[in-house]
Amino acid sequence: MNTRPTLKAVAAAAGVSPASVSNAYNRPEQLSAGARERILDLAAQMGYAGPNPSASSLRSRRTGSIGMLFAQDLTYAFDDPYCTALLGGLAEVAAGTGSNLLLLPVGPHEVSRSYSRDEELSLVQGTRRAALDSAIADGVHPGHPVLRVLAERGVPVVGTAEGTGERCVLVDDRGSAVELGEHLRSLGHQRVAVVTDSMDDGEPAVAPDDTHLFPYARLRVDGLREGLGTADLTVISAGSNTQESGRRAADTVLATTTRPTAIAATSDTLALGILDQLRERGLRPGADISVAGFDDVPQAALAGLTTVHQPIREKGRTLGRMLLDPSFTQTRVTLPTELVVRTSTAPTPK
Amino acid sequence: MNTRPTLKAVAAAAGVSPASVSNAYNRPEQLSAGARERILDLAAQMGYAGPNPSASSLRSRRTGSIGMLFAQDLTYAFDDPYCTALLGGLAEVAAGTGSNLLLLPVGPHEVSRSYSRDEELSLVQGTRRAALDSAIADGVHPGHPVLRVLAERGVPVVGTAEGTGERCVLVDDRGSAVELGEHLRSLGHQRVAVVTDSMDDGEPAVAPDDTHLFPYARLRVDGLREGLGTADLTVISAGSNTQESGRRAADTVLATTTRPTAIAATSDTLALGILDQLRERGLRPGADISVAGFDDVPQAALAGLTTVHQPIREKGRTLGRMLLDPSFTQTRVTLPTELVVRTSTAPTPK
DNA sequence: CATGGCCTCTGAAACGATCAACTAAATCGT
DNA sequence: ACGATTTAGTTGATCGTTTCAGAGGCCATG
Numbered sequence: 154m155n156t157r158p159t160l161k162a163v164a165a166a167a168g169v170s171p172a173s174v175s176n177a178y179n180r181p182e183q184l185s186a187g188a189r190e191r192i193l194d195l196a197a198q199m200g201y202a203g204p205n206p207s208a209s210s211l212r213s214r215r216t217g218s219i220g221m222l223f224a225q226d227l228t229y230a231f232d233d234p235y236c237t238a239l240l241g242g243l244a245e246v247a248a249g250t251g252s253n254l255l256l257l258p259v260g261p262h263e264v265s266r267s268y269s270r271d272e273e274l275s276l277v278q279g280t281r282r283a284a285l286d287s288a289i290a291d292g293v294h295p296g297h298p299v300l301r302v303l304a305e306r307g308v309p310v311v312g313t314a315e316g317t318g319e320r321c322v323l324v325d326d327r328g329s330a331v332e333l334g335e336h337l338r339s340l341g342h343q344r345v346a347v348v349t350d351s352m353d354d355g356e357p358a359v360a361p362d363d364t365h366l367f368p369y370a371r372l373r374v375d376g377l378r379e380g381l382g383t384a385d386l387t388v389i390s391a392g393s394n395t396q397e398s399g400r401r402a403a404d405t406v407l408a409t410t411t412r413p414t415a416i417a418a419t420s421d422t423l424a425l426g427i428l429d430q431l432r433e434r435g436l437r438p439g440a441d442i443s444v445a446g447f448d449d450v451p452q453a454a455l456a457g458l459t460t461v462h463q464p465i466r467e468k469g470r471t472l473g474r475m476l477l478d479p480s481f482t483q484t485r486v487t488l489p490t491e492l493v494v495r496t497s498t499a500p501t502p503k
Numbered sequence: 504m505n506t507r508p509t510l511k512a513v514a515a516a517a518g519v520s521p522a523s524v525s526n527a528y529n530r531p532e533q534l535s536a537g538a539r540e541r542i543l544d545l546a547a548q549m550g551y552a553g554p555n556p557s558a559s560s561l562r563s564r565r566t567g568s569i570g571m572l573f574a575q576d577l578t579y580a581f582d583d584p585y586c587t588a589l590l591g592g593l594a595e596v597a598a599g600t601g602s603n604l605l606l607l608p609v610g611p612h613e614v615s616r617s618y619s620r621d622e623e624l625s626l627v628q629g630t631r632r633a634a635l636d637s638a639i640a641d642g643v644h645p646g647h648p649v650l651r652v653l654a655e656r657g658v659p660v661v662g663t664a665e666g667t668g669e670r671c672v673l674v675d676d677r678g679s680a681v682e683l684g685e686h687l688r689s690l691g692h693q694r695v696a697v698v699t700d701s702m703d704d705g706e707p708a709v710a711p712d713d714t715h716l717f718p719y720a721r722l723r724v725d726g727l728r729e730g731l732g733t734a735d736l737t738v739i740s741a742g743s744n745t746q747e748s749g750r751r752a753a754d755t756v757l758a759t760t761t762r763p764t765a766i767a768a769t770s771d772t773l774a775l776g777i778l779d780q781l782r783e784r785g786l787r788p789g790a791d792i793s794v795a796g797f798d799d800v801p802q803a804a805l806a807g808l809t810t811v812h813q814p815i816r817e818k819g820r821t822l823g824r825m826l827l828d829p830s831f832t833q834t835r836v837t838l839p840t841e842l843v844v845r846t847s848t849a850p851t852p853k
Numbered sequence: 854c855a856t857g858g859c860c861t862c863t864g865a866a867a868c869g870a871t872c873a874a875c876t877a878a879a880t881c882g883t
Numbered sequence: 884a885c886g887a888t889t890t891a892g893t894t895g896a897t898c899g900t901t902t903c904a905g906a907g908g909c910c911a912t913g
């Protein structure tokens with residue numbers, strides 16, 4: 154079993170310096186066309202696969218991949234429609250630059266709890282070892298230790314919340330929530346349940362501690378509270394942001410003594426789960442009880458869900474541009490939102 | 504602006520050898536608890552972010568990430584439900600091992616065409632530079648140069664088709680297609696259009712050259728042909744595997760002089776697009792014209808699409824295990840398929 | 854008391870490229 | 884035909900770790 158050839162070996166065989174072989178791959182313009190041909194021919198013939206990526210990025214300080222941080226487990230990236238849309242937009246931009254996308258599950262971090270050193274190390278383990286040029290943080294709490302690690306490494310991070318990363322792409326979570334709240338109030342809803350996802354993935358619980366909420370969720374809850382004014386409002390923490398959580402939360406809502414006339418969820422993913430469960434329980438969304446969400450994921454239109462639209466894909470593209478396009482210098486972008494009223498919200502039934 | 508500390512600097516400051524600092528991070532058992540504490544404390548205090556990933560992987564020959572190859576552009580990974588399900592399964596397994604997932608778009612490769620060296624280099628560019636321990640190839644043609652590059656690098660590759668990667672997870676594409684063909688025949692269909700995706704992304708075309716098909720598509724087409732027996736069969740190449748391609752292909756089918764009574768698509772993604780377009784054109788799938796697909800993605804059930812079920816998520820999990828679990832030694836796994844008859848196929852209308 | 858074995862920790866050699874500075878030859882304008 | 888610029892390629896240092904063989908110190912054993 155002969156060993157794999159190195160760049161040096163190719164150089165020796167070709168009778169040129171290692172730098173020339175490197176240039177044959179990385180800077181064609183620094184080499185005569187003939188010499189380059191000869192070198193690449195020889196390399197192919199020797200079964201040389203090209204410069205070793207680790208060595209190359211050690212020296213050049215570039216890896217060609219951009220990291221995507223998840224505070225949830227990795228499957229979330231592919232199961233949540235908001236997430237896939239965001240990644241889709243990002244991918245559009247990345248595709249043009251030859252960048253690869255590194256998916257980094259970072260493990261959930263509870264703000265209220267303190268971590269031993271080893272717990273914290275294992276929380277950032279995957280990210281510490283990851284080779285990346287820059288990173289995107291979506292749904293990562295600003296206090297997550299992984300952000301500190303990346304900052305120490307000098308990796309540029311852009312985020313979708315205030316405080317994650319030095320630059321960010323935002324939507325007006327609070328303002329749009331106020332608008333949704335007003336919509337519900339104008340329909341006559343006086344008892345409303347607000348279902349929110351949270352960092353701690355437990356059973357649905359009423360009136361959670363605010364610190365367990367992701368910043369965006371807190372803003373949305375606050376906005377709803379303002380928009381709903383004097384309405385009677387119950388906040389329910391549903392656990393992680395999945396349809397399943399939504400389903401369980403719906404049951405929690407139905408179990409309360411004074412059933413609300415409307416449910417507002419902090420994400421469409423939750424709302425879709427809620428819709429599902431209500432139907433299962435024989436209730437007609439829109440007629441018997443109103444339901445609303447946030448984000449306007451593709452499925453929302455099909456389900457007739459009233460929701461706050463945000464340009465998710467464009468958000469992904471913008472994040473990508475912030476990292477990849479040097480001429481893109483804005484450090485804060487706010488994208489527009491719009492209330493989309495569909496059939497899942499209606500006036501309070503008599 | 505002071506420079507970022509290196510492991511060596513931390514070692515010097517702590518009065519220990521670099522090896523000990525390395526061990527503090529990577530092999531706690533090689534160090535007394537006290538020494539480790541002292542080193543990590545100092546590191547934190549100096550703002551040391553932990554061992555540099557590139558240097559670490561250069562020396563240790565391990566990167567902690569597993570590559571996922573796409574022959575399409577990156578957005579495909581998040582748009583195609585088959586793909587997200589596969590990745591979801593993979594992610595389940597990867598999550599347990601602390602591995603990250605590196606998404607590698609590799610650019611489409613037409614088998615029939617020959618490539619200049621520079622064209623070929625740019626085709627594999629992203630992958631050549633990517634740091635990974637192993638890779639998964641799904642929907643990558645066995646002849647794609649990227650597979651050669653990875654083989655030269657000695658990266659283990661597992662695939663979902665014969666010939667991609669030294670190990671693979673398969674389904675019986677041909678056999679299940681025979682079954683679907685027989686189903687359609689038993690319903691009385693004598694004129695059938697087969698819509699298939701292909702590597703070249705052009706306008707829908709009739710009776711394509713077989714070499715433009717991905718292996719799985721060719722097997723499915725062949726199987727359908729066998730199962731349908733004497734039926735009159737037209738093969739239509741729809742371009743890339745998207746709902747949009749399916750929609751366009753539906754129009755091509757409807758434009759033919761002798762309209763078929765059934766359409767079989769080589770994937771649910773295409774079939775869903777076809778269903779959509781037929782409805783748009785005022786036809787009722789199942790009643791006016793039968794439609795069937797392959798894969799049984801989640802949306803298929805909602806759409807009432809008759810299809811060949813395959814355990815996509817399990818496929819992803821198995822691929823992951825092949826790479827990550829050393830005790831998993833099978834080199835070829837075939838997963839079961841099952842014909843799922845729903846409402847989109849029915850007896851030929853009178 | 855000598856022997857062996859374990860536990861900590863160290864030293865020096867890789868790992869495989871790229872970079873910045875430089876030289877020699879070729880090209881240019883006048 | 885001469886210095887100035889460009890082109891083509893080289894040299895040697897460097898990127899920041901991990902690894903492996905082994906050095907001491909310490910304890911238990913015979």
